[in-house]
Amino acid sequence: MTQSRKEFEARLRQIGAERYHDLHPFHHRLHGGQCTPDEVRAWVINRYYYQHSIPMKDAAFMSRVEDPALRRAWRSRIEDHDGTEDNEGGIRRWLRLAEAVGLDPDYVASCDGVLPATRFAVDAYVRYVREKSLLEAVAASLTELFAPKIHANRIEGLLRHYDFADDSSLAYFRNRLKEAPKDVAFGLAWVLDHADTAEKQDAAAKALIFKTDVLWSQLDALWGAYVEPARIPPGAWKPDTGLRMRQAS
Template sequence: MSIADTELAPWTTAELEERLRDVVARRYHHRHPFNLRMHEGTLTPDELRRWILNRFHYQQHIPIKDALILAKLETSELRRLWIHRIHDHDGTAPGEGGIERWLRLGEAAGLERGRLLSGEEVLPGVRLAVDGYVNFCRLRPPLEAVASSLTELFAPDLMRVRIEAFERHYPWVDAAGLRYFRGRISQGRNDSQEAIALVLDWARTRADQERAVAALSFKCDVLWSLLDAVERG
Protein backbone atom coordinates (compact mmCIF):
# COMPACT_ATOMS: atom_id res chain seq x y z
CA MET A 1 0.00 0.00 0.00
CA SER A 2 1.35 3.42 -0.97
CA ILE A 3 1.69 6.37 1.40
CA ALA A 4 -1.10 8.13 -0.51
CA ASP A 5 -3.41 5.14 -0.05
CA THR A 6 -2.61 5.06 3.66
CA GLU A 7 -3.37 8.77 4.05
CA LEU A 8 -6.75 8.34 2.39
CA ALA A 9 -7.78 5.31 4.41
CA PRO A 10 -10.97 5.90 6.43
CA TRP A 11 -10.65 6.57 10.12
CA THR A 12 -12.18 3.99 12.39
CA THR A 13 -15.53 4.87 13.93
CA ALA A 14 -13.79 5.57 17.21
CA GLU A 15 -11.23 7.83 15.53
CA LEU A 16 -13.94 9.80 13.71
CA GLU A 17 -15.91 10.28 16.92
CA GLU A 18 -12.77 11.42 18.70
CA ARG A 19 -12.07 13.98 15.98
CA LEU A 20 -15.62 15.32 16.09
CA ARG A 21 -15.54 15.65 19.86
CA ASP A 22 -12.14 17.31 19.67
CA VAL A 23 -13.51 19.99 17.32
CA VAL A 24 -16.22 20.84 19.83
CA ALA A 25 -13.85 20.77 22.79
CA ARG A 26 -11.43 23.17 21.09
CA ARG A 27 -13.71 25.43 19.06
CA TYR A 28 -17.16 25.54 20.66
CA HIS A 29 -18.20 29.00 21.80
CA HIS A 30 -17.91 28.10 25.49
CA ARG A 31 -14.37 29.49 25.07
CA HIS A 32 -15.48 32.80 23.55
CA PRO A 33 -14.55 35.85 25.70
CA PHE A 34 -18.18 36.99 25.82
CA ASN A 35 -19.36 33.66 27.20
CA LEU A 36 -16.48 33.61 29.66
CA ARG A 37 -17.50 37.05 30.92
CA MET A 38 -21.13 35.94 31.13
CA HIS A 39 -20.21 32.98 33.29
CA GLU A 40 -17.84 35.05 35.43
CA GLY A 41 -20.69 37.45 36.12
CA THR A 42 -19.09 40.56 34.63
CA LEU A 43 -21.64 41.39 31.93
CA THR A 44 -23.67 44.55 32.43
CA PRO A 45 -27.47 44.28 32.24
CA ASP A 46 -27.38 45.96 28.82
CA GLU A 47 -24.80 43.46 27.54
CA LEU A 48 -26.81 40.51 28.78
CA ARG A 49 -30.00 41.88 27.23
CA ARG A 50 -28.15 42.49 23.95
CA TRP A 51 -27.09 38.84 23.91
CA ILE A 52 -30.60 37.58 24.69
CA LEU A 53 -32.11 39.74 21.94
CA ASN A 54 -29.59 38.78 19.26
CA ARG A 55 -29.41 35.13 20.23
CA PHE A 56 -33.18 34.99 19.78
CA HIS A 57 -32.62 35.57 16.06
CA TYR A 58 -30.61 32.34 16.02
CA GLN A 59 -33.20 30.52 18.14
CA GLN A 60 -35.96 31.46 15.69
CA HIS A 61 -34.03 29.84 12.85
CA ILE A 62 -33.28 26.52 14.55
CA PRO A 63 -36.60 24.91 13.49
CA ILE A 64 -36.14 26.39 10.01
CA LYS A 65 -32.75 24.73 9.54
CA ASP A 66 -34.16 21.50 11.01
CA ALA A 67 -37.04 21.61 8.51
CA LEU A 68 -34.49 21.97 5.72
CA ILE A 69 -32.59 18.94 7.03
CA LEU A 70 -35.84 17.01 7.43
CA ALA A 71 -36.66 17.58 3.76
CA LYS A 72 -33.39 15.87 2.78
CA LEU A 73 -34.05 12.66 4.71
CA GLU A 74 -35.28 9.92 2.44
CA THR A 75 -37.01 7.49 4.80
CA SER A 76 -39.94 7.73 7.18
CA GLU A 77 -37.74 6.34 9.95
CA LEU A 78 -35.21 9.15 9.61
CA ARG A 79 -37.89 11.83 9.31
CA ARG A 80 -39.61 10.55 12.46
CA LEU A 81 -36.25 10.68 14.22
CA TRP A 82 -35.58 14.28 13.21
CA ILE A 83 -38.99 15.93 13.36
CA HIS A 84 -39.11 16.14 17.16
CA ARG A 85 -36.45 18.87 16.94
CA ILE A 86 -38.94 21.14 15.23
CA HIS A 87 -41.55 20.33 17.87
CA ASP A 88 -39.01 21.01 20.62
CA HIS A 89 -38.50 24.57 19.41
CA ASP A 90 -41.87 25.47 17.87
CA GLY A 91 -43.94 23.49 20.34
CA THR A 92 -46.98 21.45 19.43
CA ALA A 93 -49.43 24.09 20.71
CA PRO A 94 -49.37 27.85 21.35
CA GLY A 95 -47.33 28.82 24.39
CA GLU A 96 -45.02 25.80 24.16
CA GLY A 97 -41.54 25.12 22.85
CA GLY A 98 -38.05 26.53 23.03
CA ILE A 99 -38.82 29.73 21.14
CA GLU A 100 -41.56 30.58 23.64
CA ARG A 101 -39.23 29.80 26.53
CA TRP A 102 -36.60 32.13 25.06
CA LEU A 103 -39.18 34.90 24.80
CA ARG A 104 -39.91 34.35 28.49
CA LEU A 105 -36.17 34.58 29.22
CA GLY A 106 -36.22 37.96 27.50
CA GLU A 107 -39.18 39.07 29.60
CA ALA A 108 -37.44 37.84 32.76
CA ALA A 109 -34.48 40.06 31.83
CA GLY A 110 -36.68 43.11 31.19
CA LEU A 111 -37.11 42.83 27.42
CA GLU A 112 -40.58 43.11 25.96
CA ARG A 113 -41.27 40.19 23.66
CA GLY A 114 -42.28 42.57 20.92
CA ARG A 115 -38.67 43.82 20.75
CA LEU A 116 -37.41 40.29 20.21
CA LEU A 117 -40.11 39.35 17.72
CA SER A 118 -39.65 42.49 15.62
CA GLY A 119 -36.01 41.68 14.86
CA GLU A 120 -35.34 45.37 14.30
CA GLU A 121 -32.40 45.48 16.70
CA VAL A 122 -30.61 42.36 15.46
CA LEU A 123 -27.01 43.17 14.61
CA PRO A 124 -25.84 42.77 10.98
CA GLY A 125 -23.10 40.33 11.98
CA VAL A 126 -25.65 38.14 13.74
CA ARG A 127 -27.91 38.14 10.68
CA LEU A 128 -24.97 37.17 8.49
CA ALA A 129 -23.92 34.30 10.77
CA VAL A 130 -27.45 32.91 11.05
CA ASP A 131 -28.12 33.23 7.31
CA GLY A 132 -24.85 31.41 6.65
CA TYR A 133 -25.89 28.51 8.84
CA VAL A 134 -29.40 28.23 7.41
CA ASN A 135 -28.05 28.32 3.86
CA PHE A 136 -25.47 25.67 4.74
CA CYS A 137 -28.26 23.35 5.87
CA ARG A 138 -30.26 24.23 2.76
CA LEU A 139 -27.45 23.54 0.30
CA ARG A 140 -25.27 20.82 1.78
CA PRO A 141 -26.07 17.07 1.77
CA PRO A 142 -27.59 15.37 4.82
CA LEU A 143 -24.27 14.16 6.23
CA GLU A 144 -22.83 17.66 6.46
CA ALA A 145 -26.06 19.28 7.59
CA VAL A 146 -26.50 16.75 10.41
CA ALA A 147 -22.80 16.91 11.35
CA SER A 148 -23.09 20.67 11.74
CA SER A 149 -25.60 20.13 14.56
CA LEU A 150 -23.05 18.29 16.69
CA THR A 151 -22.16 21.39 18.65
CA GLU A 152 -24.93 19.92 20.83
CA LEU A 153 -22.32 17.52 22.18
CA PHE A 154 -21.18 20.27 24.53
CA ALA A 155 -24.54 22.00 25.05
CA PRO A 156 -25.65 20.12 28.21
CA ASP A 157 -22.45 21.05 30.05
CA LEU A 158 -22.74 24.66 28.88
CA MET A 159 -26.35 24.85 30.05
CA ARG A 160 -25.39 23.70 33.53
CA VAL A 161 -22.65 26.34 33.74
CA ARG A 162 -25.02 29.00 32.44
CA ILE A 163 -27.79 28.20 34.93
CA GLU A 164 -25.33 28.42 37.81
CA ALA A 165 -23.93 31.70 36.46
CA PHE A 166 -27.38 33.30 36.11
CA GLU A 167 -28.46 32.20 39.56
CA ARG A 168 -25.25 33.44 41.17
CA HIS A 169 -24.43 36.60 39.22
CA TYR A 170 -27.67 37.83 37.64
CA PRO A 171 -30.35 37.45 40.34
CA TRP A 172 -32.25 40.34 38.75
CA VAL A 173 -33.25 37.90 35.97
CA ASP A 174 -36.41 36.13 37.13
CA ALA A 175 -35.54 32.47 37.75
CA ALA A 176 -38.61 31.38 35.76
CA GLY A 177 -36.82 32.66 32.67
CA LEU A 178 -34.17 29.95 32.96
CA ARG A 179 -36.53 27.18 31.80
CA TYR A 180 -35.00 27.23 28.33
CA PHE A 181 -31.55 26.36 29.69
CA ARG A 182 -32.93 23.64 31.98
CA GLY A 183 -34.84 21.99 29.13
CA ARG A 184 -31.84 21.97 26.82
CA ILE A 185 -29.79 19.79 29.18
CA SER A 186 -31.76 16.65 28.37
CA GLN A 187 -32.73 17.73 24.85
CA GLY A 188 -29.14 18.50 23.89
CA ARG A 189 -27.93 15.16 25.23
CA ASN A 190 -30.56 13.21 23.30
CA ASP A 191 -30.18 15.25 20.12
CA SER A 192 -26.39 14.88 20.04
CA GLN A 193 -26.60 11.12 20.59
CA GLU A 194 -29.04 10.77 17.69
CA ALA A 195 -27.01 12.97 15.37
CA ILE A 196 -23.60 11.46 16.07
CA ALA A 197 -25.00 7.97 15.49
CA LEU A 198 -26.16 9.08 12.03
CA VAL A 199 -22.85 10.75 11.17
CA LEU A 200 -20.80 7.74 12.28
CA ASP A 201 -23.04 5.45 10.21
CA TRP A 202 -23.08 7.61 7.07
CA ALA A 203 -19.43 8.73 6.95
CA ARG A 204 -17.72 5.61 5.63
CA THR A 205 -15.08 7.11 3.32
CA ARG A 206 -12.22 9.35 4.39
CA ALA A 207 -13.60 12.15 2.19
CA ASP A 208 -17.02 11.96 3.85
CA GLN A 209 -15.44 11.84 7.29
CA GLU A 210 -13.40 14.95 6.58
CA ARG A 211 -16.50 16.72 5.27
CA ALA A 212 -18.31 15.88 8.50
CA VAL A 213 -15.47 17.32 10.58
CA ALA A 214 -15.36 20.43 8.39
CA ALA A 215 -19.12 20.92 8.73
CA LEU A 216 -18.85 20.84 12.51
CA SER A 217 -15.94 23.28 12.39
CA PHE A 218 -18.07 25.60 10.25
CA LYS A 219 -20.89 25.50 12.81
CA CYS A 220 -18.43 26.41 15.55
CA ASP A 221 -17.36 29.38 13.41
CA VAL A 222 -21.01 30.44 13.07
CA LEU A 223 -21.54 30.49 16.83
CA TRP A 224 -18.22 32.23 17.42
CA SER A 225 -19.01 34.89 14.80
CA LEU A 226 -22.40 35.50 16.37
CA LEU A 227 -20.76 36.25 19.70
CA ASP A 228 -18.12 38.42 18.03
CA ALA A 229 -20.94 40.60 16.71
CA VAL A 230 -22.71 40.72 20.07
CA GLU A 231 -19.50 41.59 21.91
CA ARG A 232 -18.78 44.49 19.56
CA GLY A 233 -22.38 45.59 19.86
Protein backbone atom coordinates in the same frame (compact mmCIF):
# COMPACT_ATOMS: atom_id res chain seq x y z
CA MET B 1 -7.18 6.88 5.56
CA THR B 2 -10.60 6.13 6.99
CA GLN B 3 -10.59 6.47 10.77
CA SER B 4 -12.24 3.93 13.05
CA ARG B 5 -15.54 4.94 14.62
CA LYS B 6 -13.76 5.61 17.86
CA GLU B 7 -10.98 7.68 16.33
CA PHE B 8 -13.43 9.65 14.28
CA GLU B 9 -15.66 10.38 17.28
CA ALA B 10 -12.57 11.56 19.19
CA ARG B 11 -11.71 13.84 16.28
CA LEU B 12 -15.18 15.39 16.37
CA ARG B 13 -14.98 15.89 20.12
CA GLN B 14 -11.60 17.51 19.76
CA ILE B 15 -13.13 20.11 17.46
CA GLY B 16 -15.45 21.07 20.29
CA ALA B 17 -12.62 21.17 22.79
CA GLU B 18 -10.77 23.66 20.60
CA ARG B 19 -13.48 25.71 18.93
CA TYR B 20 -16.82 25.57 20.76
CA HIS B 21 -18.07 28.98 21.87
CA ASP B 22 -17.87 28.14 25.56
CA LEU B 23 -14.25 29.27 25.07
CA HIS B 24 -15.30 32.72 23.87
CA PRO B 25 -14.56 35.59 26.28
CA PHE B 26 -18.15 36.78 26.06
CA HIS B 27 -19.32 33.62 27.75
CA HIS B 28 -16.74 33.94 30.50
CA ARG B 29 -17.95 37.48 31.02
CA LEU B 30 -21.61 36.42 31.00
CA HIS B 31 -21.25 33.40 33.26
CA GLY B 32 -18.83 35.21 35.57
CA GLY B 33 -21.30 38.00 36.26
CA GLN B 34 -19.34 40.78 34.55
CA CYS B 35 -21.92 41.56 31.88
CA THR B 36 -23.88 44.77 32.30
CA PRO B 37 -27.67 44.47 32.05
CA ASP B 38 -27.46 45.92 28.54
CA GLU B 39 -24.87 43.39 27.46
CA VAL B 40 -27.13 40.62 28.71
CA ARG B 41 -30.02 42.18 26.79
CA ALA B 42 -27.98 42.43 23.60
CA TRP B 43 -27.09 38.76 23.98
CA VAL B 44 -30.76 37.82 24.51
CA ILE B 45 -31.88 39.83 21.46
CA ASN B 46 -29.25 38.44 19.15
CA ARG B 47 -29.42 34.89 20.36
CA TYR B 48 -33.18 34.99 19.78
CA TYR B 49 -32.47 35.27 16.08
CA TYR B 50 -30.53 32.02 16.25
CA GLN B 51 -33.29 30.32 18.25
CA HIS B 52 -36.04 31.39 15.91
CA SER B 53 -34.05 30.16 12.90
CA ILE B 54 -33.28 26.70 14.23
CA PRO B 55 -36.66 25.19 13.34
CA MET B 56 -36.27 26.69 9.86
CA LYS B 57 -32.93 24.93 9.65
CA ASP B 58 -34.49 21.67 10.78
CA ALA B 59 -37.34 22.04 8.30
CA ALA B 60 -34.79 22.75 5.56
CA PHE B 61 -33.13 19.48 6.50
CA MET B 62 -36.41 17.57 6.48
CA SER B 63 -37.32 19.08 3.13
CA ARG B 64 -34.42 17.12 1.65
CA VAL B 65 -34.94 13.82 3.46
CA GLU B 66 -36.65 11.15 1.36
CA ASP B 67 -36.86 8.60 4.16
CA PRO B 68 -40.02 9.06 6.25
CA ALA B 69 -38.35 7.32 9.24
CA LEU B 70 -35.50 9.83 9.31
CA ARG B 71 -37.97 12.70 8.98
CA ARG B 72 -39.96 11.32 11.90
CA ALA B 73 -36.82 11.06 14.05
CA TRP B 74 -35.87 14.63 13.20
CA ARG B 75 -39.26 16.22 13.68
CA SER B 76 -39.05 16.40 17.48
CA ARG B 77 -36.37 19.07 17.12
CA ILE B 78 -38.91 21.40 15.57
CA GLU B 79 -41.42 20.51 18.26
CA ASP B 80 -38.87 21.20 21.00
CA HIS B 81 -38.36 24.73 19.69
CA ASP B 82 -41.73 25.74 18.26
CA GLY B 83 -43.72 23.96 20.96
CA THR B 84 -46.63 21.54 21.03
CA GLU B 85 -49.93 21.40 22.86
CA ASP B 86 -48.26 20.35 26.12
CA ASN B 87 -44.88 21.99 25.66
CA GLU B 88 -44.51 25.74 25.33
CA GLY B 89 -41.30 25.20 23.36
CA GLY B 90 -37.86 26.77 23.42
CA ILE B 91 -38.76 29.94 21.55
CA ARG B 92 -41.45 30.94 24.03
CA ARG B 93 -39.10 30.02 26.87
CA TRP B 94 -36.48 32.30 25.38
CA LEU B 95 -39.01 35.12 25.29
CA ARG B 96 -39.61 34.57 29.01
CA LEU B 97 -35.91 35.16 29.51
CA ALA B 98 -36.23 38.31 27.39
CA GLU B 99 -39.00 39.55 29.68
CA ALA B 100 -36.99 38.70 32.76
CA VAL B 101 -34.08 40.84 31.61
CA GLY B 102 -36.46 43.76 31.08
CA LEU B 103 -37.05 43.51 27.34
CA ASP B 104 -40.37 43.73 25.54
CA PRO B 105 -40.84 40.18 24.18
CA ASP B 106 -42.66 41.52 21.13
CA TYR B 107 -39.67 43.67 20.32
CA VAL B 108 -37.36 40.69 20.65
CA ALA B 109 -39.66 38.50 18.55
CA SER B 110 -39.72 41.14 15.81
CA CYS B 111 -35.97 40.57 15.26
CA ASP B 112 -35.58 44.30 14.71
CA GLY B 113 -32.29 45.40 16.12
CA VAL B 114 -30.51 42.10 15.56
CA LEU B 115 -26.92 42.72 14.48
CA PRO B 116 -26.36 42.21 10.74
CA ALA B 117 -23.41 39.96 11.54
CA THR B 118 -25.72 37.72 13.61
CA ARG B 119 -28.11 37.46 10.67
CA PHE B 120 -25.33 36.66 8.25
CA ALA B 121 -23.94 33.89 10.42
CA VAL B 122 -27.31 32.35 11.26
CA ASP B 123 -28.63 32.61 7.71
CA ALA B 124 -25.43 30.99 6.50
CA TYR B 125 -26.23 28.01 8.73
CA VAL B 126 -29.78 27.64 7.39
CA ARG B 127 -28.46 27.87 3.84
CA TYR B 128 -25.70 25.38 4.60
CA VAL B 129 -28.23 22.80 5.74
CA ARG B 130 -30.37 23.47 2.69
CA GLU B 131 -27.52 23.08 0.24
CA LYS B 132 -24.88 20.68 1.53
CA SER B 133 -25.09 16.90 1.84
CA LEU B 134 -27.32 15.37 4.51
CA LEU B 135 -24.19 14.08 6.21
CA GLU B 136 -22.75 17.59 6.47
CA ALA B 137 -26.08 18.90 7.71
CA VAL B 138 -26.29 16.33 10.49
CA ALA B 139 -22.60 16.77 11.36
CA ALA B 140 -23.13 20.52 11.71
CA SER B 141 -25.79 19.84 14.35
CA LEU B 142 -23.25 18.03 16.51
CA THR B 143 -22.26 21.16 18.40
CA GLU B 144 -25.08 19.84 20.62
CA LEU B 145 -22.45 17.41 21.87
CA PHE B 146 -20.83 20.29 23.70
CA ALA B 147 -24.00 22.11 24.76
CA PRO B 148 -24.90 20.40 28.06
CA LYS B 149 -21.70 21.65 29.68
CA ILE B 150 -22.25 25.25 28.59
CA HIS B 151 -25.91 25.13 29.65
CA ALA B 152 -25.04 23.76 33.07
CA ASN B 153 -22.32 26.41 33.53
CA ARG B 154 -24.70 29.07 32.32
CA ILE B 155 -27.48 28.14 34.71
CA GLU B 156 -25.05 28.12 37.60
CA GLY B 157 -23.33 31.37 36.59
CA LEU B 158 -26.52 33.29 35.85
CA LEU B 159 -28.20 32.15 39.08
CA ARG B 160 -25.21 33.22 41.12
CA HIS B 161 -24.67 36.60 39.53
CA TYR B 162 -27.89 38.07 38.17
CA ASP B 163 -31.15 39.05 39.84
CA PHE B 164 -33.24 38.18 36.80
CA ALA B 165 -32.18 34.54 36.92
CA ASP B 166 -34.73 32.11 38.31
CA ASP B 167 -36.47 28.88 37.32
CA SER B 168 -38.81 30.63 34.95
CA SER B 169 -36.29 32.80 33.13
CA LEU B 170 -33.79 29.98 32.81
CA ALA B 171 -36.33 27.35 31.78
CA TYR B 172 -34.93 27.37 28.26
CA PHE B 173 -31.56 26.07 29.38
CA ARG B 174 -32.95 23.52 31.81
CA ASN B 175 -35.13 22.11 29.06
CA ARG B 176 -32.24 21.92 26.62
CA LEU B 177 -30.38 19.82 29.19
CA LYS B 178 -33.21 17.31 28.86
CA GLU B 179 -33.82 17.59 25.11
CA ALA B 180 -30.37 17.90 23.58
CA PRO B 181 -28.95 14.51 24.68
CA LYS B 182 -31.49 12.44 22.73
CA ASP B 183 -30.96 14.58 19.60
CA VAL B 184 -27.23 14.42 19.76
CA ALA B 185 -27.15 10.69 20.48
CA PHE B 186 -29.18 10.17 17.32
CA GLY B 187 -27.13 12.65 15.29
CA LEU B 188 -23.78 11.30 16.41
CA ALA B 189 -24.75 7.69 15.67
CA TRP B 190 -26.05 8.76 12.26
CA VAL B 191 -22.83 10.58 11.41
CA LEU B 192 -20.63 7.71 12.62
CA ASP B 193 -22.72 5.30 10.54
CA HIS B 194 -22.68 7.39 7.38
CA ALA B 195 -19.17 8.87 7.38
CA ASP B 196 -17.70 5.60 6.15
CA THR B 197 -14.88 6.92 3.97
CA ALA B 198 -12.01 9.27 4.72
CA GLU B 199 -13.53 11.79 2.36
CA LYS B 200 -16.86 11.77 4.15
CA GLN B 201 -15.18 11.96 7.54
CA ASP B 202 -13.29 15.03 6.39
CA ALA B 203 -16.51 16.59 5.10
CA ALA B 204 -18.30 15.89 8.40
CA ALA B 205 -15.44 17.32 10.45
CA LYS B 206 -15.42 20.40 8.25
CA ALA B 207 -19.15 20.81 8.74
CA LEU B 208 -18.74 20.74 12.50
CA ILE B 209 -15.97 23.32 12.26
CA PHE B 210 -18.22 25.48 10.10
CA LYS B 211 -20.90 25.31 12.78
CA THR B 212 -18.50 26.27 15.56
CA ASP B 213 -17.64 29.30 13.37
CA VAL B 214 -21.33 30.19 13.14
CA LEU B 215 -21.63 30.20 16.92
CA TRP B 216 -18.33 31.92 17.61
CA SER B 217 -18.85 34.73 15.15
CA GLN B 218 -22.14 35.65 16.80
CA LEU B 219 -20.29 36.31 20.05
CA ASP B 220 -17.57 38.23 18.26
CA ALA B 221 -20.23 40.46 16.77
CA LEU B 222 -21.86 40.93 20.16
CA TRP B 223 -18.58 41.80 21.77
CA GLY B 224 -17.62 44.26 19.06
CA ALA B 225 -20.97 46.01 19.18
CA TYR B 226 -21.83 46.04 22.89
CA VAL B 227 -18.81 45.45 25.11
CA GLU B 228 -16.83 48.61 25.87
CA PRO B 229 -15.75 50.33 23.74
CA ALA B 230 -19.13 49.61 22.16
CA ARG B 231 -19.45 50.19 18.44
CA ILE B 232 -23.10 49.54 17.69
CA PRO B 233 -23.65 49.38 13.93
CA PRO B 234 -26.43 51.40 12.27
CA GLY B 235 -29.91 49.99 12.84
CA ALA B 236 -28.93 47.54 15.61
CA TRP B 237 -30.49 47.58 19.08
CA LYS B 238 -29.56 50.54 21.26
CA PRO B 239 -29.70 50.37 25.05
CA ASP B 240 -32.86 51.95 26.50
CA THR B 241 -34.98 50.85 23.54
CA GLY B 242 -37.19 47.80 23.24
CA LEU B 243 -37.76 47.62 27.00
CA ARG B 244 -40.81 46.34 28.84
CA MET B 245 -43.22 49.07 29.98
CA ARG B 246 -42.62 48.19 33.59
CA GLN B 247 -38.95 47.52 33.89
CA ALA B 248 -37.71 44.52 35.88
CA SER B 249 -36.00 45.68 39.05
